[in-house]
Amino acid sequence: MTRTHGGFRGWAADRTGHLTRLRFTSLRLRLVVVFGLVALTAAVSASGIAYWLNREAVLTRTQGAVLRDFQQEMQNRAGALPAHPEQDELQHTAGQMANSSQRFSVLLVATGTDGRTVYGNSGGLSGFSLDDVPASLRTAVNKQQPLTGGNKSPYHLYWQRVVDHGTPYLVAGTRVIGGGPTGYLRKSLEPEAKDLNSLAWSLGIATGLALIGAALLAQAAATTVLKPVHRLGVAARRLGEGRLDTRLRVSGTDELADLSRTFNNAAEALEKRVADMAARDEASRRFVADMSHELRTPLTAITAVTEVLEEELEAETGSMDPMIEPAVRLVVSETRRLNDLVENLMEVTRFDAGTARLVLDDVDVADQITACIDARAWLDAVELDAARGIHARLDPRRLDVILANLIGNALKHGGSPVRVSVRAERSGAPGTEAGAEDAGDGGEESVVIAVRDHGPGIPEDVLPHVFDRFYKASASRPRSEGSGLGLSIAQENAHIHGGAITAANCPEGGAVFTLRLPRDASDLAEQPGERAGAVQVTGQGTGLGQEDAR
Incomplete structure (x- = not known):
């Protein structure tokens, strides 16, 4: 007999989920995830293969035993029936066939002596009926095959696995060769399905345990790998902080x-x-x-x-x-x-x-600027826009050096008229005019002195270098009256006060140097920092290095 394979009919619900894109910024997390994915893939693959192999083995073994028993019963008992049996005979034979070791339900169908179709099953009126047999299986069982050299029998045994109300069954059928009834069997595969479900749960638990073990292993591996990397990062930061x-x-x-x-x-x-x-x-x-x-x-x-x-x-x-x-x-x-x-x-x-230090005094900024201009006979070439009464606690000599350099550069490279303006600013409110009130009354914190000329301005490629030492914008005049140190010294004098000087070009033309100093540099003078020392520079109004960047 030739066997034609059918199959279970199953239903699987589609599950739709939303994927969330994660940004893994931690190398430890990425290692754990990669280990987990590899372990999950390997465990699922191994569990799937094991489940499929065991499922096929269990179903094939059970199916083979049932079909062999049914085939033997059909030959021995159904084959002994007359060509046109009575219903009682069919019923009795079906009951005997169902009492085999495999315990399956049997349905026998034959043509009676009066030409009508008679049925006999092992379960009585409520037992196995022809409606429980798939139509495709009935057609295959009743179809007569042509006899050939490779086919010695006109009828064959056919089987199919079906699911009825959630319970899997094995349904098979064949006809007695040489004339006789057609027999069908139905065998419940529920015990095998339960065994397979138990196996699936076991494999699922094993997969979960493998995933947890992989996560723990990944954590341990990540700790082993990342600890030296962390030490390297800490060492690199310390090296960057100067701890060589x-x-x-x-x-x-x-x-x-x-x-x-x-x-x-x-x-x-x-x-x-x-x-x-x-x-x-x-x-x-x-x-x-x-x-x-x-x-x-x-x-x-x-x-x-x-x-x-x-x-x-x-x-x-x-x-x-x-x-x-x-x-x-x-x-x-x-x-x-x-x-x-x-x-x-x-x-x-x-x-x-680091030996330069501040020698502070309370000065009126406008008077200080006027004294600097007058000492160098620049009164006719400089316009001063500074209200008296803007007081600051600064080093007068160093302020004079800064002003002499800025104004001298403006006169030499920008030309007259040079405008010097002074304003007081509050912290966080640049550009606030102080008027003539004392700094302590208004609460302002810095003094801003702007020196603007009306010359051609500073080339854009020169602006970043105007405060560099020995820098001169024109290489064609290396022998000039200045040393190229004036603006650098002016910037250092501003820094020692806790201030700074910036250079820019005005939209209306000309260059502007902006000096910003704190109103009170007492804290800097008292700090024993790297600029503290015992050297005091004598002399005033030297106009150090007035030819610099332009």
Whole structure:
């Protein structure tokens, strides 16, 4: 007999869910998720394969035993019936067939002596009926097959697995060869389905346990892997904070150990490089300071000589030879320039060494600006827009140095008229005019001094460098009266007050330098910080380095 396979009819409800996009910013979380997904995929795949193999094995074993028993009963008992049996005979035979070891329901269908179809089943009137047999199966059972060399029987045994009210059944049918009744069986597969459900639950529990185990394993692995990475991150932050002696403990021979060794080598090389640079920088500063101090002694003598020569030039007697007069004037001019350069270098050295300090006094800002302008005979070329009564506690000498540089640069590179304006500002309210009230009464916290010229302005590519040391905008005039240090010294003097200077171009034309200083720098003067020291620069109104960026 040839077997034609059917199958269970199943129903599966479609489940629609919304996917949420997650941003995994933690490497630990990503490792756990990846481990979990890999473990879930492997466990589900293994459980699915195991369930499918066990399901096929259980159903095939049960199905084979039932079909063999039914086939044997059809040959022995149904085959012994007459060609046209009575209903009682069919009923009795069906009951006997159902008492086999497999315990299935039987339905026998035959043609009676009067030509009518008679039925006999093992369960009485409420038992197995022809309506319980799928139509496709009945058609296949009753269809006579042509006899060929490979087919020796006109009828075959056919079976199909169906689900009726949630219970799976095996339904099969065949006809007695040579004439006789047609027999059908129905076998409940509920015990096998329960066994398979139990197996599915067991595999599901095993999958969940595998997932939990994978998550724990991933957590342990992430901790093992990320702990050196965390230590590396902490060490890198400490290195970035300037702690160049930071090193990592190296253990093992894996890639993380190699990374730690590489970090240690890099940190060691960086520490050595920084130490070498610091030593060279300190040597350079010491050289400049020593050179400046050494130059002051001969410069003092040269300056005295040039003053005598200058007096000779201004004398009315005309005793100096006209042939050497230009040379004398050049020596006087260059000596004055060299003296200013040495003073600038000494001032820069003090800032670099952190020995510059503030000598504070209560000043009227307008009076201070007026004194600076008057000392340099700039009254005709400078417009002052400053109301008296704006007081501040500052270092007058350093403020004079700042103003001399800013106004001198404006006059030299921008041209007249140069406008100097002063205002007082409250914290968080830029541009607030203070009027003539005292600073303490109004509660303002800073003084803003703007120096604007009406020249061509500063080129955009020069603006970021105007406060750099020795920077000059035009390479074609390297030998100018200025040293290229004036604006740098002015910015340092602003910084030591806790302020700053900014440079910009006005939309109406010309450049504007804005000095912003606190109204009271007492806190900075009292702090024993890196700028504290015992050196006090003497002299005032030197106009240090007035040729700088333009």
